[in-house]
Amino acid sequence: MSLIDNEPVSNVAEFSVSELSNSLKKTVEDAFGHVRVRGEVSGYRGPHSSGHAYFSLKDEKARIDAVIWRTSFSKLAFKPQEGLEIIATGRLTTYPGSSKYQIVIEDVKPAGAGALMALLDDRRRKFEAEGLFAPERKKPLPFLPGVIGVVTSPTGAVIKDIRHRITDRFPVHVLVWPxxxxxxxxxxxxxxxxxxxxxxxxxxxxxxxDVIIVARGGGSLEDLWGFNDEAVVRAAADSRIPLISAVGHETDWTLIDHVADRRAPTPTGAAEIAVPVRAELMADLAAFHARQQSAISRRLDHDRRQVAQTARALPSPDMLLALPRRRLDDASSGLDSQFLLTVSHQRQTFGAMASRLSLGTLEAAVRDKRSGLRHTALEAEQAVVGxxxxxxxxxxxxTANLQPIGLKARSDAARFKLDALSERFDRTESRITMERRDRVSQVWRVASSLGPQKVLERGYAILRGENDEPITDPAALPAGTVFVAEFSGKRRVGALSTGPTSGDGLTPKPKRRRRKTADEEASRVQGSLFEG
Incomplete structure (x- = not known):
């Protein structure tokens, strides 16, 4: 008999690894098919890409793995948070592949109000650190919105209260987002x-x-927990439309209340904040209109009194125009006499200037200039010759002092230079003489154009008396005066008759024949007026 045959036979059943693992799994699931576990969430990183969430529950002495399947995670009213103490409801099971057990969670609730408050306080500090609650971020509400958007349940009493209150105060368009x-x-x-x-x-x-109202009735902290959600807070902070928060009662506070542009204690209070009272506005408008009318009337009365007082202090138009009228009359009365005086003075001035512009004066000036030019030309000619x-x-x-030997060439050069210089002097003399003759001719043409002969050529005549003096005044022609009438290129001798004259003093009137006097006989011998 061998040693093996001598070993004692055991009555303990033999299991394979799979059989033992399945047995343990069934035992655990039967014994702990529905359990509630209280513990702190550890290692939570949110749902996996598959939609399942894996984390652990722990306390000060033990640790258990936990899993929330995708179908259950989407139905949770409260999501687990890292470090939050929760009460998880589910069942225990094992994982044969690693000989571990875990709890499959079907429902999650916070472990009392203290845990929720701690989580709420953590979120509040986080958003406050980001500046979402800063007063400078809050936008002003419109005074009279045309459209009010309401975010609330369409079946509750909240929307009815808001619509009723808006209708009573100031009816506007209400747009509800259920x-x-x-x-x-x-x-x-x-x-x-x-x-x-x-x-x-x-x-x-x-x-x-133009304004948004987020409203809900009162409730517990768990009931209002959705308004503490991070997505709600960030959506309210990013809203470009002013937002009024009206969640819960006056004592209820949520995170949306901190980030909203305005917080209302109740949904009815939010409606009162959103729109003013139409009746009060109409009353205020009527009061302002009455005050404006009263102010305008008082101002018009005051201005009317001021104008009347100013008008009494001002002088009349006749008084204002009296002195200018007197000055105008004085100026107009002296204008005629001053005009006549000025004309007489100008006539005398022109007469004096005309007397100086006689033909004899011009001829004397031309003779003097011509004599001066001749003298200058003679002196220049004599100077050049000398x-x-x-x-x-x-x-x-x-040339006489120079030696004839070796100096002939130099003498010829000097003689050539002397001849050239003589020719230059001759040309210069001719040019200067011609220039002076041209200048004399120009002066003579100007003098001739200004001379009285040009005037005579246009049909005028000059009357000359004794000493060949021009006669410019008819008063210097008494009856019997002998004068010379000078025409263009002709001179005629004439005499005024001694008889009475016509109105112009020149044409004699018919008279009776009488004996001629010695003067008349002399006048006849000299010739009559315009006689050739």
Whole structure:
């Protein structure tokens, strides 16, 4: 008999690894098919890409793995948070592949209000550190909005209270975005509604709200937890439309209340904040109109009194114009006499100037200029001749003193230069003489154009008396005066008859024949007026 045959036979059943693992799995699931576990969430990183969430529950002495399947995770009203103490409801099971056990969670609730408050306080500090609660971010509400958007449940009493209050105060268009305000997905629905109102284009078919009211009735902390969701807070902070938060009662505070542009204690209070009272506005407008009319009347009365007082202090138009009228009359009365005086003075001035512009004066000036030019030309000619004579004598003396040997060429050069210089002097003399003759001719043409002979050529005549003096005044022609009438190129002797004259003093009137006197006989001998 061998040693093996001598070993004692055991009655313990033999299991394979798989059989033992399955047995343990069945035992654990039967014994702990429905359990509630209280513990702190550890290692939570959000749902996996597959939609399942894996983390652990722990306390100060032990640790257990936990998993929430995708179908259960989407139905949770409260999502687990890292470090939050929760009460998880589910069942225990094992994982044969690693000989571990875990709890499959079907429902999650916070472990009392203290845990929720701690989580709420952590979120509040986080958003406050980001500046989402800063007062400078808050936008002013419009005084009188045309459209009010309301985010709330369409079946509750909240929307009825808001619409009734707006109708009583100031009826405007109310646009309701129906959302779920409690339970699973309420936070995402509220955030989507706020974002949707901001996405409406102004002037489109759907009117864009001028202000948004997010409202809900009162409830517990768990009931209002959706308005503490991060998505709601960030949607309210990013809203370009002013937002009023009216969640819960006056003592209820949520995170949306901190980030909203205005918080209302109740939904009815939000309606009162959004629109003013129309009756009060009408009363204020009527009061302002009455005050304006009264102010305008008082101002017109005051201005009317001021104008009347100013008018009494001003002088009349006759008084204002009296002195200018007197000055105008004085000036107009002296204008005629001053004009006559000025004309007489100008006539005397022109007469004096005309007397100086006689033909004898011009001829004397021309004779003086001509005599001066002749004298100057003679002096220039004599100077040139004398200069040439002196130069010839000088060069002749130099030539006589020079030795004939070796100096003939130099003498010829000097003689050539002397001849050239003589020719230059001759040309200069001729040119200067011609220039002076041209100048005399120009002066003579100007003098001739200004002379009285040119005037006579245009049909005028000059009367001359004794000493060949011009007669310019008819008063200097008494009866019997003998004068000479000078025409263009002709001179005639005439005499005025001694008889009475006509109105112009020149044409004699018919008279009786009488004996001629000695003067008349002399006048007859000299010739009559215009006699050739």
């Amino acid at each position: 959302v779920k305000v409690q339970g699973e997905g309420s936070g995402d629905a509220v955030a989507a509604a706020i974002t949707g109102f901001n996405a409406i284009d102004p002037g489109g078919k759907i009117p864009r709200p 200069r040439l004579s002196r130069l010839r004598q000088h060069f002749q003396g130099l």
